[in-house]
Each structure stands twice: as C-alpha cells, then as structure tokens.
Amino acid sequence: MTWSKFDFTPPAVSHTLQAFGQGAAWRYLLACSWWLVAGGLLSGCGIYSFNGTNIDPAVRTISISTIQNNSPTGPAFLTQRFTEDLKDYFQRNTNLKLVPRDGDLQFDGNIVAYDFAPASIQQVNGVSQAGSNRLTIQVKIRFTNTKDDKQSFEQIFQNFDDYAADRNIATINNDPNAVRTTTNKIITDIFNKSVANW
Numbered sequence: 474m475t476w477s478k479f480d481f482t483p484p485a486v487s488h489t490l491q492a493f494g495q496g497a498a499w500r501y502l503l504a505c506s507w508w509l510v511a512g513g514l515l516s517g518c519g520i521y522s523f524n525g526t527n528i529d530p531a532v533r534t535i536s537i538s539t540i541q542n543n544s545p546t547g548p549a550f551l552t553q554r555f556t557e558d559l560k561d562y563f564q565r566n567t568n569l570k571l572v573p574r575d576g577d578l579q580f581d582g583n584i585v586a587y588d589f590a591p592a593s594i595q596q597v598n599g600v601s602q603a604g605s606n607r608l609t610i611q612v613k614i615r616f617t618n619t620k621d622d623k624q625s626f627e628q629i630f631q632n633f634d635d636y637a638a639d640r641n642i643a644t645i646n647n648d649p650n651a652v653r654t655t656t657n658k659i660i661t662d663i664f665n666k667s668v669a670n671w
Contacts, residue, residue, distance in 0.1 A: 536576030547587035
C-alpha cells in the first residue's frame with residue numbers, strides 16, 4: 474500500500490481502519506487520544522493520583538507521634554499496634570517519607586475510648602441476655618498540614634465491630650485480628666480525611 478500525498482491516514486492506521494471498519498477504528502483512536510490527554514493533564518499538575526490521594530507535590534514527609542492509649546479498659550498492646558499500623562498504612566499508600574518529627578504532615582493523638590458492651594438484647598427463657606457484644610474504639614487525632622494549614626484538623630474517629638454473645642472482652646483482646654479489624658477501619662478514615670479529602 475502506498476501513502477498518497479492526498480491521503481492523510483498513515484499506513485498503520487489505514488490497516489486498523491480496514492480491519493475494524495472506519496467508524497469503530499476512529500472511535501478507538503479518539504478514546505485513546507482522550508486518555509492520553511487526560512493522563513497528561515492529571516499527572517502534569519502533580520496533585521491528583523490514581524490511588525485516591527490528594528497530596529500537594531510540596532508535601533514530601535510525614536511524622537506520626539505515638540498514639541497513646543488513654544482509655545481505662547484498652548489492652549496494653551493497643552498503643553504500639555495502632556501507631557505502627559497507622560505508619561504502615563501511610564507508607565503503603567503514599568510516597569511520603571516517614572520522619573521521626575516535624576514532617577510536612579504531622580499526626581498525634583490518643584485513644585480515648587475502648588468500650589465493650591451489649592449491642593443487642595434478647596430474651597432467653599424470660600431472662601434478658603446480650604444477643605451480641607460490640608467493641609467500640611474512639612481515637613482523637615490532631616493533624617497538621619504545614620504546607621496548607623486549612624487542611625489541618627482535630628477530630629475523634631470512631632468505629633466498631635460486633636461479636637457473638639459468647640465472646641467476652643478477654644477473648645477479643647487475645648485475638649490478634651479482632652481488635653485490628655476495628656482499628657484498621659479507623660486508620661482508613663484518618664487516611665481519607667487527611668490526604669484523600671473524603
């Protein structure tokens with residue numbers, strides 16, 4: 474096939490047009506072009522990303538202070554586990570460098586509530602019993618964005634999980650995955666509020 478000076482269709486595109494029909498091929502090329510332009514615009518501004526974060530390119534570091542457990546009933550391991558899980562989540566989901574202090578983004582706070590109580594009551598032989606038990610955890614977070622103070626906030630994040638009535642707080646605390654199920658939901662909420670602006 475020759476490429477005439479009056480035919481503005483390159484040979485590779487011409488083969489595509491013949492194989493798929495002109496209408497389908499042009500729609501395909503138009504869609505590809507649109508994605509290239511959109512991708513260039515989004516990556517060019519440096520703020521938006523496809524992992525859901527909305528981080529200004531000037532932000533390069535993050536510091537997360539120990540999140541102390543100030544709840545009277547929380548297990549001893551909660552401080553270290555929550556703090557490390559929060560750090561891990563940000564390291565997995567952003568390119569920010571974790572620094573010991575004075576990061577561009579700074580987190581500190583404490584666990585203010587760790588409550589285990591009946592979530593539903595049922596009657597068994599005329600006696601009221603817990604149908605299920607609920608673990609509720611509250612974490613107060615102070616977030617400072619040193620590059621844009623309007624993004625800074627102080628907020629209590631709360632989440633819960635329900636457990637069968639035959640599981641008491643001791644069995645929950647001894648289960649490595651049970652408490653983490655609840656704290657992981659709180660960590661996701663903290664992440665979304667601070668860098669995804671959800």
